[in-house]
Amino acid sequence: MSSEYQTLTKNGLWENNPALVQLLGLCPLLAVTGTVTNALGLGIATMLVLIGSNVTVSLVRNFVPKEIRIPVFVIVIATFVTLVELLMNAFTYGLYMALGIFIPLIVTNCAIIGRAEAYASKNPWPQAAFDGFMMGLGFACVLVALGAMRELLGQGTLFDGAEMLLGEWARELRIQIVQFDYPLLLAILPPGAFIGMGFLIAGKNWLDGRRLQKAQQSPVVKAQRARVTTVN
Amino acid sequence: MLKTMQKNGVILGTFAVLATTLIIIAQLLTADRIEAQQRQELMRTLNTLIPATLHDNDLYSDCVLLQRPDILGLAEQPVYRARIEGVPSALAIRTTAPDGYSGQIHMLVALTPQGVVKGVRVLQHRETPGLGDKIEVERHPWILSFDGQRMRSENDARWTVRRDGGMFDQFTGATITPRAVVNAVARTTWFAQSEMDALFSAPSNCLGDPEQWFEDQS
Numbered sequence: 001m002s003s004e005y006q007t008l009t010k011n012g013l014w015e016n017n018p019a020l021v022q023l024l025g026l027c028p029l030l031a032v033t034g035t036v037t038n039a040l041g042l043g044i045a046t047m048l049v050l051i052g053s054n055v056t057v058s059l060v061r062n063f064v065p066k067e068i069r070i071p072v073f074v075i076v077i078a079t080f081v082t083l084v085e086l087l088m089n090a091f092t093y094g095l096y097m098a099l100g101i102f103i104p105l106i107v108t109n110c111a112i113i114g115r116a117e118a119y120a121s122k123n124p125w126p127q128a129a130f131d132g133f134m135m136g137l138g139f140a141c142v143l144v145a146l147g148a149m150r151e152l153l154g155q156g157t158l159f160d161g162a163e164m165l166l167g168e169w170a171r172e173l174r175i176q177i178v179q180f181d182y183p184l185l186l187a188i189l190p191p192g193a194f195i196g197m198g199f200l201i202a203g204k205n206w207l208d209g210r211r212l213q214k215a216q217q218s219p220v221v222k223a224q225r226a227r228v229t230t231v232n
Numbered sequence: 233m234l235k236t237m238q239k240n241g242v243i244l245g246t247f248a249v250l251a252t253t254l255i256i257i258a259q260l261l262t263a264d265r266i267e268a269q270q271r272q273e274l275m276r277t278l279n280t281l282i283p284a285t286l287h288d289n290d291l292y293s294d295c296v297l298l299q300r301p302d303i304l305g306l307a308e309q310p311v312y313r314a315r316i317e318g319v320p321s322a323l324a325i326r327t328t329a330p331d332g333y334s335g336q337i338h339m340l341v342a343l344t345p346q347g348v349v350k351g352v353r354v355l356q357h358r359e360t361p362g363l364g365d366k367i368e369v370e371r372h373p374w375i376l377s378f379d380g381q382r383m384r385s386e387n388d389a390r391w392t393v394r395r396d397g398g399m400f401d402q403f404t405g406a407t408i409t410p411r412a413v414v415n416a417v418a419r420t421t422w423f424a425q426s427e428m429d430a431l432f433s434a435p436s437n438c439l440g441d442p443e444q445w446f447e448d449q450s
Contacts, residue, residue, distance in 0.1 A: 068240045072247050079251040083258050090262040093269040097356065185363070 005130055012134025018111035019142035019197075020204050025109035028102045029143055030193035034154070037161045039147025040140065041095045042102060045084050047136025049106050052080040054120040054132035061121045073116045074107075081107045094164030111139060142200065149196045153187035156180050274340075274355070278312060281342035281351040282322045287314035291324075295438035296431070298325070303423045305330045305416060310438050311431055320345040320432045325424060326355070329416035333408045334358040337367070341378075341417055345432070347425035352378045352417055364409035374401060374410070383422045391418040 018024045025046070033039045056076045064072050085103045088096045096103065106112070115135055120128040151157060156178035162170035186192045271292060278291050294313045301307050305328030314322040322344055329337040337357040342350040352375050354367050366372035377400055383391060392398030393410050402410045424431060 064243060065236070065240055067236075068244055071244060075244075075247045075251050079254055082255050086255075086258050086262045086266070090265040090269065093266075093273060189360070 004127060008127065008131050008134050012131065012136075012138040013141065014138070014204075017138040017142065017204075018114075018135050019139050020201055022111060022114065024111035024114055025139065026197070028105050028109060029139075029146070030190060030197060032099055032102050033143055033147040033150055033193055033196075034188050035151045035161060036144055036147040036159050037095070037165050038098055039143040041088075041092065041165050042099055042106075043136070043140025043143040045088065045099075045103060046106055046109060046112070046139055047133065048084050049077065049080045049109075050112050050115060050136040050139075051129055051132035052083075053077045053112055053116055054128040055125050056080075057116040057120040058123060058125040058128035069117075069121060070113075073113050073121075077112050077116070078107050092165055094161070098161070098164060111135065145200060146193065146196050149199075150187045150192050152177060153184045154192065155183055155188070277340050277353050277355060278324055281324055281340060281353060282312075282314045286321045287316060289313075289315045293438065294436055296434045297437055300423065303419045304328060305336065313432055315432075322350055323424070323431060325420055325431075327416050327420040329412040331408075331412045331415070332357060332359055333364050333406070333412075334360065337409070337412060337416070339413070339416065341420045341424075343421065343424050345428060346382075347421070347428060348380060348382045349378045349417070349421055351376070352413075354413075359409045360406065363403060363406040366403050366406070367409060367413055372403075374403070375413075377401070378417055381421075383418060383425055386422050388418065388422075391421075 012018075016022060019026070019029055028042055028046075032042045053073070053076050057073060060072070060076075081104060084106070085096075088099075088103060115131060119131050123131070148158060151160060156176060158175045158177060159170070159173040162173040166173075184192075187196070275292060282291065291312045291314055294315070295310045296313075297308045297310055298304060299308055304325065309326045309328070311323055311325045313320065314324075322342055324340050324342040327339050327341055329339065335358050337359065338355040339352055340355055341352050344350055353369060354375065357365070357367065359365050359367065366374055369375050381391075389397060390399045391414060393400050393402040393407060393414055395402050395407055396411070398414065400410060400414050
């Protein structure tokens with residue numbers, strides 16, 4: 001049982017990360033990651049929807065015939081997105097205004113219906129909830145990493161506008177790291193999102209490649225494989 | 233076959249009904265709070281433009297919906313009137329520039345009863361971050377350059393950006409945004425200057441229950 005949760009954690013955060021590996025939900029990911037606050041807000045919203053839809057889909061998996069499962073998933077997901085949208089509108093109004101159209105667009109995030117189909121519809125609800133949590137966390141981490149990169153390059157700050165998400169006390173969280181006369185506008189604009197995302201994926205692949213290389217080298221070092229480590 | 237279809241139809245229908253019920257409940261539970269949030273946001277802007285010393289009436293409910301899309305950009309825009317013991321002291325008109333670089337720019341323009349601009353604030357916009365968003369007072373003092381100005385005629389040549397020979401700066405790399413803002417504020421100001429008495433004397437017709445508003449405050 002515990003190994004199942006370990007696998008889920010590893011998959012959600014790294015091996016099968018929705019944003020870095022499955023490359024799902026890129027539209028909101030690229031669009032709202034201008035600041036850490038926006039990224040975190042959308043990350044949490046997506047995670048809540050993922051957990052809710054995974055649990056519901058898992059609970060009803062024995063009542064829903066195969067032929068109509070997709071429309072049912074869509075209804076479930078759309079319901080949770082609407083609920084999250086209403087709650088954000090009511091309780092985090094500033095962030096709701098900032099994220100705008102991208103909250104309803106969570107419905108179209110294929111990562112969510114993907115998890116419903118691939119995992120939640122075949123597994124009991126506690127695992128499904130955990131899977132939703134870990135996939136959501138993995139997605140949110142990528143959002144926040146990208147948001148931090150772009151905010152730092154484009155504005156020289158971190159956590160600008162955090163009070164919109166966390167309340168007035170969070171105004172203190174804002175850190176001015178660099179003061180630009182002319183900030184790198186490219187980082188804030190959509191191309192910056194694509195470039196930043198490219199670097200994140202490249203970074204992950206590089207880390208994976210290095211780990212693989214080490215794993216291959218350490219047990220038995222075969223003379224034939226010398227080519228791999230040759231450095232001129 | 234027919235039976236399966238019927239069964240599936242019933243299941244789908246059940247889900248749709250359940251989902252709708254859930255959303256209706258959530259909507260009912262959050263509606264008041266959402267309205268209060270929107271009101272609070274508008275009140276915050278209203279209060280910075282028209283400080284409490286300038287009125288003893290409830291700004292939010294002393295309000296008229298204006299139907300002048302040619303001037304104010306939307307089919308209906310509210311004007312809020314400030315009075316001290318019934319005497320007009322200031323008003324704030326919500327106006328929309330339809331021709332921003334990325335769509336509409338919603339603003340609040342406050343004027344004295346003599347038609348002098350007290351202040352302008354942007355409520356909502358989608359202009360380019362780093363360029364056009366300098367119209368927000370939090371990012372750049374540009375929007376304050378309207379303060380104390382008035383229109384001398386309907387086509388006052390000073391009410392344009394520098395590039396067009398006027399008195400308002402444009403931003404490096406962004407002319408369309410300030411141009412749209414200046415034009416909308418100019419239209420609104422001229423409209424208010426020429427209809428000032430009518431704006432103050434029109435009976436209030438906006439929704440908004442002042443008692444509820446004060447409850448929300450506490």
